[in-house]
Amino acid sequence: MEKLSQSLSQLVKEACKYPPGSKERQKNLTKIIRLVNSQLWQENTPYYEDALQETWIYFCRNICEGKPGKVYDSDKASVVTWLNNYLKWRLKDAYIRIKKKKQQTVSVQVDRNNQIIDPIDNLPAKADIPPLLEEIEKWAGEDPQNKLRRIYLENHPQVTSQVLILRRLPPETAWEKLAEEYGVAAGTLSSFYQRKCKPLLREFSKSQGYI
Numbered sequence: 001m002e003k004l005s006q007s008l009s010q011l012v013k014e015a016c017k018y019p020p021g022s023k024e025r026q027k028n029l030t031k032i033i034r035l036v037n038s039q040l041w042q043e044n045t046p047y048y049e050d051a052l053q054e055t056w057i058y059f060c061r062n063i064c065e066g067k068p069g070k071v072y073d074s075d076k077a078s079v080v081t082w083l084n085n086y087l088k089w090r091l092k093d094a095y096i097r098i099k100k101k102k103q104q105t106v107s108v109q110v111d112r113n114n115q116i117i118d119p120i121d122n123l124p125a126k127a128d129i130p131p132l133l134e135e136i137e138k139w140a141g142e143d144p145q146n147k148l149r150r151i152y153l154e155n156h157p158q159v160t161s162q163v164l165i166l167r168r169l170p171p172e173t174a175w176e177k178l179a180e181e182y183g184v185a186a187g188t189l190s191s192f193y194q195r196k197c198k199p200l201l202r203e204f205s206k207s208q209g210y211i
Contacts, residue, residue: 004039008032008079012072016064026134029060030208032079039080041087047098051090057133058086133169139204140165148200153192156184161197168193 015028033056040052063072063079072082140162143149148162159182167173175186182189 004035005078005080008035009074011035012063012074012079020065021134025064029063030135032063033059036080036083039084041084041091043091045091045094047094048091051087051094054090055083055087059083135208136201136204137166137169140169151196151200153184153188156182158182159184159189159192161200164189164193165197165201168197 011028011032015025015032018025018028040055042048062070065071072079076082077085140148143162148165149160151161153159164178167178175190178184178189179186
């Protein structure tokens with residue numbers, strides 16, 4: 001564990017020598033992610049993956065600069081401890097949100113096909129794209145194997161996996177706006193994204209060592 005901490009400390013110093021968004025910093029951040037990933041807190045909950053993604057975004061924004069949180073301080077905690085603490089807080093927040101949601105009566109929105117629209121999908125996203133997501137944007141945009149272009153919504157060949165993945169990267173385009181643009185129900189688009197796009201994203205993330 002001590003050897004891992006030393007390796008991570010050296011990688012952090014190396015990453016922070018370079019400006020945000022640079023290939024050199026991204027390369028070192030990716031190395032850190034791969035080393036830390038297996039050391040992070042594991043939990044079998046439906047909101048774990050979302051909390052983990054929040055944690056990686058927080059990591060990319062605050063490891064060298066505090067945006068918007070406090071910059072990482074190696075004198076106070078190791079990288080693993082720092083990220084585990086943040087991850088556990090995000091899991092706790094998610095648990096509280098779900099508990100409150102169950103206790104409240106919420107008006108459910110449905111589209112013209114009577115499919116439920118998740119109101120969270122219509123919230124505006126933060127504009128900053130952390131370095132962690134730049135690889136996904138590049139992969140989806142280039143689609144080197146032409147795989148994303150070949151997978152599309154039935155009877156709507158213009159709505160491909162490539163299109164939806166790129167449009168749902170931060171800052172995400174709201175489902176209602178996409179529905180109006182493509183003439184397809186928001187719930188249908190969201191369902192296609194969950195069934196077809198998310199597995200492709202997960203597959204790419206695994207190939208890059210993120211999960």
